[in-house]
Amino acid sequence: MMAADKADTGLPMYPATIERNPPVIDKVLQYVKDNGNDYAERLKDFLRIPSISTDAASKPEMDRAAKWVADLLSGCGIKTEILTTDGWPCVVGDTGPVDGDGPTILVYGHYDVQPVGDESLWDADAFNPVEVDGKLVARGSADDKGQVLAHLLAAEAWMKTVGKMPVRFKFLVEGEEEIGSPHLGPLVEKHRERLACDYVVLSDTCKYNPETPAITYGTKGMIYKEILLTGPRNDLHSGSFGGTVANPGNVLCQIITSLKDANNRVTIPGFYDGVQPLSAEEKSMIEALPFDEQGYQDMLGSPGLDGEAGFSTLERRWVRPTLDVNGLFSGFMGEGSSTIIPAKAGAKVSMRIVPGQDPDKIADAFDAAVKAATPAGVRLEIKEHARCAAYMCPLDLPGLAAAKSALEAGFGKQPVMIREGGSLPILPMFKDILGAETIMIGLCLPNCNAHGPNEFFHLSDFEGGIRTAAHFADLLAGS
Amino acid sequence: MMAADKADTGLPMYPATIERNPPVIDKVLQYVKDNGNDYAERLKDFLRIPSISTDAASKPEMDRAAKWVADLLSGCGIKTEILTTDGWPCVVGDTGPVDGDGPTILVYGHYDVQPVGDESLWDADAFNPVEVDGKLVARGSADDKGQVLAHLLAAEAWMKTVGKMPVRFKFLVEGEEEIGSPHLGPLVEKHRERLACDYVVLSDTCKYNPETPAITYGTKGMIYKEILLTGPRNDLHSGSFGGTVANPGNVLCQIITSLKDANNRVTIPGFYDGVQPLSAEEKSMIEALPFDEQGYQDMLGSPGLDGEAGFSTLERRWVRPTLDVNGLFSGFMGEGSSTIIPAKAGAKVSMRIVPGQDPDKIADAFDAAVKAATPAGVRLEIKEHARCAAYMCPLDLPGLAAAKSALEAGFGKQPVMIREGGSLPILPMFKDILGAETIMIGLCLPNCNAHGPNEFFHLSDFEGGIRTAAHFADLLAGS
Numbered sequence: 001m002m003a004a005d006k007a008d009t010g011l012p013m014y015p016a017t018i019e020r021n022p023p024v025i026d027k028v029l030q031y032v033k034d035n036g037n038d039y040a041e042r043l044k045d046f047l048r049i050p051s052i053s054t055d056a057a058s059k060p061e062m063d064r065a066a067k068w069v070a071d072l073l074s075g076c077g078i079k080t081e082i083l084t085t086d087g088w089p090c091v092v093g094d095t096g097p098v099d100g101d102g103p104t105i106l107v108y109g110h111y112d113v114q115p116v117g118d119e120s121l122w123d124a125d126a127f128n129p130v131e132v133d134g135k136l137v138a139r140g141s142a143d144d145k146g147q148v149l150a151h152l153l154a155a156e157a158w159m160k161t162v163g164k165m166p167v168r169f170k171f172l173v174e175g176e177e178e179i180g181s182p183h184l185g186p187l188v189e190k191h192r193e194r195l196a197c198d199y200v201v202l203s204d205t206c207k208y209n210p211e212t213p214a215i216t217y218g219t220k221g222m223i224y225k226e227i228l229l230t231g232p233r234n235d236l237h238s239g240s241f242g243g244t245v246a247n248p249g250n251v252l253c254q255i256i257t258s259l260k261d262a263n264n265r266v267t268i269p270g271f272y273d274g275v276q277p278l279s280a281e282e283k284s285m286i287e288a289l290p291f292d293e294q295g296y297q298d299m300l301g302s303p304g305l306d307g308e309a310g311f312s313t314l315e316r317r318w319v320r321p322t323l324d325v326n327g328l329f330s331g332f333m334g335e336g337s338s339t340i341i342p343a344k345a346g347a348k349v350s351m352r353i354v355p356g357q358d359p360d361k362i363a364d365a366f367d368a369a370v371k372a373a374t375p376a377g378v379r380l381e382i383k384e385h386a387r388c389a390a391y392m393c394p395l396d397l398p399g400l401a402a403a404k405s406a407l408e409a410g411f412g413k414q415p416v417m418i419r420e421g422g423s424l425p426i427l428p429m430f431k432d433i434l435g436a437e438t439i440m441i442g443l444c445l446p447n448c449n450a451h452g453p454n455e456f457f458h459l460s461d462f463e464g465g466i467r468t469a470a471h472f473a474d475l476l477a478g479s
Numbered sequence: 480m481m482a483a484d485k486a487d488t489g490l491p492m493y494p495a496t497i498e499r500n501p502p503v504i505d506k507v508l509q510y511v512k513d514n515g516n517d518y519a520e521r522l523k524d525f526l527r528i529p530s531i532s533t534d535a536a537s538k539p540e541m542d543r544a545a546k547w548v549a550d551l552l553s554g555c556g557i558k559t560e561i562l563t564t565d566g567w568p569c570v571v572g573d574t575g576p577v578d579g580d581g582p583t584i585l586v587y588g589h590y591d592v593q594p595v596g597d598e599s600l601w602d603a604d605a606f607n608p609v610e611v612d613g614k615l616v617a618r619g620s621a622d623d624k625g626q627v628l629a630h631l632l633a634a635e636a637w638m639k640t641v642g643k644m645p646v647r648f649k650f651l652v653e654g655e656e657e658i659g660s661p662h663l664g665p666l667v668e669k670h671r672e673r674l675a676c677d678y679v680v681l682s683d684t685c686k687y688n689p690e691t692p693a694i695t696y697g698t699k700g701m702i703y704k705e706i707l708l709t710g711p712r713n714d715l716h717s718g719s720f721g722g723t724v725a726n727p728g729n730v731l732c733q734i735i736t737s738l739k740d741a742n743n744r745v746t747i748p749g750f751y752d753g754v755q756p757l758s759a760e761e762k763s764m765i766e767a768l769p770f771d772e773q774g775y776q777d778m779l780g781s782p783g784l785d786g787e788a789g790f791s792t793l794e795r796r797w798v799r800p801t802l803d804v805n806g807l808f809s810g811f812m813g814e815g816s817s818t819i820i821p822a823k824a825g826a827k828v829s830m831r832i833v834p835g836q837d838p839d840k841i842a843d844a845f846d847a848a849v850k851a852a853t854p855a856g857v858r859l860e861i862k863e864h865a866r867c868a869a870y871m872c873p874l875d876l877p878g879l880a881a882a883k884s885a886l887e888a889g890f891g892k893q894p895v896m897i898r899e900g901g902s903l904p905i906l907p908m909f910k911d912i913l914g915a916e917t918i919m920i921g922l923c924l925p926n927c928n929a930h931g932p933n934e935f936f937h938l939s940d941f942e943g944g945i946r947t948a949a950h951f952a953d954l955l956a957g958s
Contacts, residue, residue: 220718224816233780238803239699239901240925242831243795244775246785249804249826253735260729296723301712306725306856316722324717325728326819327810332827337703337864339829340805347728348811350818352721377785385816422718422818446719 024162025474031161032154032466039153039466040136040459044129046111046145047138053088053112053179062088062175065111069173072152076159078171083191085183088112088175092194095155095169102167102477103198103399106436107155108426109148110177110204113140114451121453134459141457142444147203148173150443150465157470166477170197177204180386181426188433199399200430201472203465205442208289208416213407213464215400216440218318218419219427220352221390223363224326226383227255227370228346235331235340246377248345249330256347258373259323259366263309266323266351268369274356278319281395285417286314299447318419322352348385352421355392363387391427393437402475403439409475410468441468504953506640511633511945518632518945519615519938523608525590525624526617532567532591532658541567541654544590548652551631555638557650562670564662567591567654571673574634574648581646581956582677582878585915586634587905588627589656589683592619593930600932613938620936621923626682627652629922629944636949645956649676656683659865660905667912678878679909680951682944684921687768687895692886692943694879695919697797697898698906699831700869702842703805705862706734706849707825714810714819725856727824728809735826737852738802738845742788745802745830747848753835757798760874764896765793778926797898801831827864831900834871842866870906871898872916881954882918888954889947920947 032039051065052058066082066089073093074080080093091111116126116139124130129138136146151171158165172195174184188195208214229248236245261267278286291314297305307316316322326349331342353362367382374380393400395417407415420440427438443465449455511518530544531537545561545568552572553559559572570590595605595618603609608617615625630650637644651674653663667674687693708727715724740746757765770793776784786795795801805828810821832841846861853859872879874896886894899919906917922944928934 222718222818224818226816231781236779237901238801238805238829239701239831240899241779241796242803242829242900243786243799243801244784244792245779245781246783247803249807250735250739250802252807253732253804256729256732257736300715300720300724302710302724302856303858304725304854304856305723306854307722313723317720320722322717322722323729324721324726324820325732325809325824326717326817327812327821328728328731328807328824329812330804330808331806333806333808333825337705337827337829338805339701339703341803342806345804345807346812348816350717350721350816352718375783375785377781377783379782420719421721422716451716 024166025471027161028157028470028474029467031157032463032470035157036463039462043136043141043146043149043462046149047129047136047140048127050127051112051140051175052115053176054115062112066091066175069111069152072156073171076156078155078159083187085187087183090175090184090187091171091173092191093171094194095165098164098166098168100167100477104168104170104196105476106170106172106195106197106200106434107151108200108202109151109173110144110175111148111173112175112178113145114143114178117453123454131459135456136459136462137454137456139455141455142448143450143455144177144204146457146462147443147465150203150462151201151469153466154469154473157466158473166473169473170195184426185429185433188429192433195434197434197436199397200434200436200438201441202438203441203443204424205420205440206444206446206448207442207461208418210445212413213411213415214418214442215403215407215415216420216442217395217400217417218355218392219390219424220321220354220421221357221359221388221428222350222352222386222423223359223366224348224350224384224386225366226346226348226385227252228344228381228383229374230344230379231377232341232343235343238339238341241341245341246375247341248378249342251375251378252328252330252345252347255370255373256325256349259369264307265309266321268362268365270365271321271362273361274358275321275354276356278315282319286312286318289314289416289418317421319354321354321357324350326350352423353390355390357390359387359389388423388425389428391424391431391438393439397437397439399437399439399476402472403441405475406468406472407441409471411464503641503645504950507636507949507953508946510636510640511942511949514636515942518941522615522620522625522628522941525628526608526615526619527606529606530591530619530654531594532655533594541591545570545654548590548631551635552650555635557634557638562666564666566662569654569663569666570650570652571670572650573673574644577643577645577647579646579956583647583649583675584955585649585651585674585676585679585913586627586630587679587681588630588652589623589654590627590652591654591657592624593622593657596932602933610938614935615938615941616933616935618934620934621927622929622934623656623683625936625941626922626944629682629941630680630948632945633948633952636945637952645952648952649674663905664908664912667908671912674913676913676915679913679915679917680920681917682920682922684899684919685923685925685927686921686940687897689924691892692890692894693897693921694882694886694894695899695921696874696879696896697834697871698869698903699800699833699900700836700838700867700907701829701831701865701902702838702845703827703829703863703865704845705825705827705864706731707823707860707862708853709823709858710856711820711822714822717818717820720820724820725854726820727857728821730854730857731807731809731824731826734849734852735804735828738848743786744788745800747841747844749844750800750841752840753837754800754833755835757794761798765791765797768793768895768897796900798833800833800836803829805829831902832869834869836869838866838868867902867904868907870903870910870917872918876916876918878916878918878955881951882920884954885947885951886920888950890943
């Protein structure tokens, strides 16, 4: 059936290329349409729960948010349980086996949110959602309550209209994503049979731009280190003692500088081992994306763009490993001057790595390179804050085709395939434990202020997301 | 007269090499001896005035301290005046012309003190002087109230016993040394005739070690800069945007590193212009000094000693220019990790320069070198906090011989000649405006905690200082 047939519902028209099962999906989409206002109110309800996972005092709110999710799932007949962990609880659900041999999907999301941060930067209370120009502004609106809810409401629409989902859906909604998911790996390991699936699906990434939905098929891994140098026992008078001891501040700069060359290539031995050249297919995909260098630079408010020589901005952003200072400190940085040789200096340094790079080898190679660059006049300590691998979803994964078509159906525009420079440690974890690839369907905007003040989610993207998720289930059954 | 003749006074014996004017100096020294206890009490009185020049609220105490000094001078017949400035007042005194053709001396000192700092680190109230094992512990005891008072009390001893001083003495005791003497230059310029002298004498430096008095004949100059780099408008997510913009933290490290080479030599073009090689005389003087490398390293609590290749520790400390980071900051340095490309990075960097180096040329060359090392992807701002020249007193200055003999007489041990890595901007100022060299007679110990908690001054060094100053006047008359 052709897209034109849908005009009477007001939903985006189907592209001619997409085969559907009209009597069934139409009922689901009509239900979605009829409940549009109710959905916005329910999202507001969800957003009013200040489920801040970084704050131990959030326990009642974390429990409330987990129960809110569980009630939604169980309320439409999905078998649901709240699993306790040594941290925050985790909601799991399962539609149970279905007829036919479609794939089993595990929808992943999180009900926890970032702290509010500086309240004075918010235009309204972070947990009192307000609609502004079609945007719902509240902490967690985009990351991730709004996005995960789109999937839950699509499932509900299927359950309430058809009484079942067309393929088996499982749900895993955790409360620790914003604190690094410390208990999720053990939980998935423990419940690996129960969570077994063909694909994980998540919506915790972005559209490419306001007009263009996107599927993210790769994320970078990360190794996050902290270097601490100690020189003299106390800060010393820089006149009386300067020139006689190694200055930890100068030495720190030397060490950091030694880690990259003039072409912005990382000099740590073995750092690029395993990095694959970009395939012709990916290269042309990236080159085909509309990308406005000046607009990007303006968005960042940077005096210029810079990075590893020989690669385009999007290549550097998505497919090339990086090494960045995240913080530096030493000595006196108040107003005016203090004439000291600082006793200490420190830096936080993170590396974003790409598929093929071994995080363990690179973590060790970093330590060795830093040690080699440290002179005898200072003591060195290295701490590690994070270590995870990159993730890349095979571009020929069958489920990706259904996801693309679902986005096209849900948003009325073909999605683009993109990568992401950020890191999602859960992706290699799902791959390792469940053997499942993850399909990342981005619904929010890149500038949605996730983690910042005035985080927002367009209600039209919320609705597009619900339609997309509804179609996705439909299309998987037919795939 | 020989030193043995002094045994009955208990004062240090005169070395056989020193010619004196026994009837006169003996009377002065006896007066000094008879007043020893009274001197300690008077120093405690002076120390009880919290004349903290950094604190605008100190006005009554600053006035009190200036008056305390003025009263002492005028109380023994020295013509004295308190000069107001746009900052704190300055005490000037003058014995008036004397018979004979000896040199005119300007005794410089300061009545202001550093702030107390962390009170919890003091064993007692900083302005309630206590005697502990022969040390007087109080803020300002060494820096500079105890040291300048030694000169004032020696003058008083001469005036009260002989009725005059053997050469013309002038006095200049300011209240702004600890805030960089902002009004001293203009005051000296305005009163250049009144302050005209052959030598400036000051005691605001140190002995070489507890047993060995010292004359400091050279200080380094200083240029103090602050580098501020700005990249993107805000801190950026290091995953989403890393690799596409210059990271101000990394760039800062590159800039700092570019300023020195692997031999710890400064690479700023022209930096070493004018630096003279150490004379054979100075080199042998420095090499002859007892110096315990391990003891020095232990004192600093440093894992090692380091600095410019090809020079000894004392040479690096005193006669070689240096470049040191005094502070660094960028991005996130709290507990744990924050994955950001910092929007800003900054460093405080000071250079200590030696005689022959032109501070103006070096300040400009620093700016040019930093600009040249800064890539287009960041904005650079450079601030300057200080700029002053080095100072070196000619080793053949006639007044130095009298000062050496006076120290030998006052302390019973020949002094050593040393330099100092710190900076005293007033020295080149005196040289420029008054055309006078400065003789620096150190009375306190290098570890006297000047500027720190539990600052102390040995009462035996205080008394030795009074004797030294009394002898100095005597010896100048005979020189």
